[in-house]
Amino acid sequence: MFETLSFNDGGVHADVAVLTLKRDRINVRQIRELERVCDQLEDHSACKVVVLRGHSLGIDFTDFDPKEALDIHGFNKWEKLVSRIERLPKITVAALDGPCVGGGFQLALACDQRVCTPAVTFSLPEVKLGFLPGMATYRLAKYVGVGHAKRLMLTGAALNAEDALRLGVVDDVDPDLDAVIARTLTALGPMHAVAGTLARRLLLESFHTEPEDAIGHFLAAQHRAISQAAFLDTLAKERG
């Protein structure tokens, strides 16, 4: 099955799939396995929420053929995977138990919620190493503002859990990771995948959409939401 991660869909709770990273660094195999997990989540899974559990020190360049120059297509493939995780038809929660560096931090930023233990740190050392921290250049600023994003990227400084909570990079911190996951899942329920993922899409688009366009997008999305069984049930209950 999988070598670099484990994937348990519906094993503990029918609505929840748990994806656990089992490798400190992201290698080619892990990228492929994450793609396979995305296939499964998009095509077959009945779960409503995915918990991405673990930590990651970023991309393992020693895994690439040292005789070959790194080309840009590999980075493109990675970004496609991160975007795909960001747009999964499920709500995603990153539950972090160790340092999130580079690509690891990027994966966490692609999730809908982030929770962690107090010892977790977040950093993007790429610029100090002479390259770019992927599309974190795009995502991080939306969470923390351009000022903090510049500082974190240009200095490569690690953000501790407490500061991450204050800046809105993480949503909850607790020494007991299982407890904070349970709390988050409770807070997210009842989960309506369509309404949830439409709200996420409009939020992801919010910083770069003109208001005139945004209202049209909202109306199209709202019409979809109110046509779903979940809302029709709500309406029936409200009306007695």
Added chain:
Amino acid sequence: MLDSRPRILSVGTANPPERYRQEDLLERYRVADPRLRSLFTSSHIRTRHLYLAPAGPDGAPVESQGELLAKHRRGAMEIGPQAVEKCLAPLGLTVKDIDYLCCITTTGFLTPGLSALLMREMGFREDCSRVDIVGMGCNAGLNGLNPVSSWALANPGKYALMVSMEICSAAYVFDNSMRTAIVNSLFGDGAAAVLVRASEKDERAFAPKILGFNSHIIPEAVGAMRYDWDDTVGKFSFFLDRDIPYVVGANAERPLARLLATHGLRRRHIAHWLVHSGGKKVVDAIKYNIGISEWDVRHTHSVLRDYGNLSSGSFLFSYERLLAEGRVRRGDYGVMMTMGPGSTIETALIRW
């Protein structure tokens, strides 16, 4: 094994020479009502190519149904042949090479139809078979491509040509109502031609195979889009219901799901989306219901911005822009999607 499924070998488009900004129309026809003006200026259309009549005494053009029909015929015979030339010339072909001609229009009813007029105008061979698809509206390009592709498959090695000719300015009614202003601010004139052939000789051509179609009709919305006779003005008049975007949006997933399932594909396998430029709201409805991005509909939007809604030919203008962009790779899948009266949604799957 050689693949002899029908392929789209070429595309050509043409528009009337005169191009207008939305403001130009308001000025030309002295439209003063702020509600009507805002329909023109707040739309996502910047320019359209149109055959416009001069302003009448009170501003609005004075054109009888007979004059409009003559404009439809004249316009189609001007831009139709240009689109055909542009489609055939790159392959070194002429109309003499064409064995089957399918003409599509909704902007006027003529007998003999546009196919006969086009054959005379351009000198097609006398044994070229033909068919006219008249009155099916914006979706008709795929209603035409379906039989064209079947004909090509049944007649391997022979060329089939499909030509959409929509002179929407011949369907204009100016009566200062919201109903007609919605139409007058949206549609543009244009012609688009595609050449289809099923031949092993095209195996190495960079031309997409047509893999299949899926249709969807929404009978309860039969009246949502109409082009019917209006006794009060003595003309045919378009009617577009304000709920169209929502009706189309709520149904769009269904034909798409069937189309993809038939071929064992998922939405993520589709690299290129060629969606009819029906209007801003209907494109938004498609985007949020089938979960495709603004990037996926970039050509749909740019065609709408530059030409307005060209009815049955719109998606072929997007197709032409997609090819010009140079991003398509061999093996890529594309979905074509058009929507219109019926109410209907038509889809096609293609692969380069």
